[in-house]
Amino acid sequence: MVGFGGYLPNRIVTNDELAARLDTSDDWIRARTGITQRHIAGPNDNAVSMATAAASRALDYAGVPAAAVDAIIVATSTPDQAFPATAVRVQAELGLRGGFGFDIAAACSGFVYALSTADALIRSGQAGRVLVIGSEVYSRILDWSDRGTCVLFGDGAGAVLLTAAEGEGPEGILSTHLHSDGSTGDLLYVDGAIGLRESSGFLRMRGRDVFRHAVAKLSASVDEVLAANGLTYADVSWLVPHQANLRIIEGVARKLELPQERVVITVDRHANTSAASIPLAMNEAVRDGRIRKGDLVLMEALGGGLTWGSALARL
Numbered sequence: 489m490v491g492f493g494g495y496l497p498n499r500i501v502t503n504d505e506l507a508a509r510l511d512t513s514d515d516w517i518r519a520r521t522g523i524t525q526r527h528i529a530g531p532n533d534n535a536v537s538m539a540t541a542a543a544s545r546a547l548d549y550a551g552v553p554a555a556a557v558d559a560i561i562v563a564t565s566t567p568d569q570a571f572p573a574t575a576v577r578v579q580a581e582l583g584l585r586g587g588f589g590f591d592i593a594a595a596c597s598g599f600v601y602a603l604s605t606a607d608a609l610i611r612s613g614q615a616g617r618v619l620v621i622g623s624e625v626y627s628r629i630l631d632w633s634d635r636g637t638c639v640l641f642g643d644g645a646g647a648v649l650l651t652a653a654e655g656e657g658p659e660g661i662l663s664t665h666l667h668s669d670g671s672t673g674d675l676l677y678v679d680g681a682i683g684l685r686e687s688s689g690f691l692r693m694r695g696r697d698v699f700r701h702a703v704a705k706l707s708a709s710v711d712e713v714l715a716a717n718g719l720t721y722a723d724v725s726w727l728v729p730h731q732a733n734l735r736i737i738e739g740v741a742r743k744l745e746l747p748q749e750r751v752v753i754t755v756d757r758h759a760n761t762s763a764a765s766i767p768l769a770m771n772e773a774v775r776d777g778r779i780r781k782g783d784l785v786l787m788e789a790l791g792g793g794l795t796w797g798s799a800l801a802r803l
């Protein structure tokens with residue numbers, strides 16, 4: 489992982505602002521989720537524009553020209569169009585004439601799914617440099633009158649550039665582990681899409697059930713990825729979790745016996761940006777010097793589907 493970039497819309501919406509128009513309060517939102525504010529897309533922000541901004545910053549960080557990128561994968565559940573894929577539009581925005589791009593829809597697990605796919609493309613020799621991006625505008629699929637969901641999400645994009653390593657070095661993606669269970673699809677879903685005529689288009693969630701699944705499945709997921717690499721909790725330098733809820737993150741950190749200082753938290757300021765949350769958190773912690781070369785980084789996520797998974801990387 490050689491490049492990191494992020495983009496957050498300028499407009500910040502605080503809990504108090506939501507409480508002024510909904511039956512909720514700053515205290516309730518903070519206590520249940522850890523969220524204090526979220527960034528919300530402006531009229532000129534969309535999945536493509538935010539993904540392009542994050543990708544450009546990741547390329548700048550790595551000092552790699554866009555023309556050297558072989559593949560672009562965008563994880564998003566809020567694309568601007570059914571097709572062309574967001575990734576293909578980003579390819580054009582970056583001025584790239586070669587290579588290929590496609591989107592992945594795995595809701596909040598999308599970044600882990602995209603990372604796994606990029607790793608497989610690199611290992612199989614199909615691509616040498618892959619941009620992995622999460623870009624989401626959940627503000628456009630939220631029912632702003634539903635206090636049980638609208639307070640939880642925010643907009644943004646994050647990007648990571650992966651490049652093939654020379655030989656078998658100790659760094660890079662050590663392994664990724666993906667899961668889904670379609671029988672739990674009614675716990676967290678968007679009511680309809682372009683292929684359905686009669687639908688609200690809003691996100692719906694059974695919060696308490698999702699919470700229960702998240703704690704159990706993410707705990708199993710961190711055990712799975714460490715066992716697969718013959719490592720233990722003590723080996724983990726940083727937990728970079730999907731940022732849905734501070735209480736879920738703290739639950740997994742406790743299980744790993746990781747002190748809070750070793751967990752990258754953005755949910756307090758970004759809320760849940762779905763597939764963008766892990767790359768946004770990586771970007772922040774690499775750029776401010778917390779995550780350094782040689783660190784072992786554990787990523788995990790769960791989202792609608794349900795989908796969930798984990799990834800372990802040596803920076």
Ligand code: COA
Nearest residue numbers: 512513516520596635636639695696698699732733790791
């Ligand atoms: N403000 C004030 N009250 C609220 C509220 C809000 N924003 N949202 C819900 N409530 C109320 C409910 O109506 C309910 O009231 P009632 O007891 O009078 O019926 C009460 O708070 C408790 O609701 P419940 O849903 O049981 O609360 P909870 O403790 O489970 O917290 C979540 C709700 C959504 C914060 C929590 O379930 C959660 O974080 N779940 C996981 C969600 C998630 O992470 N989803 C994304 C995964 S990628």
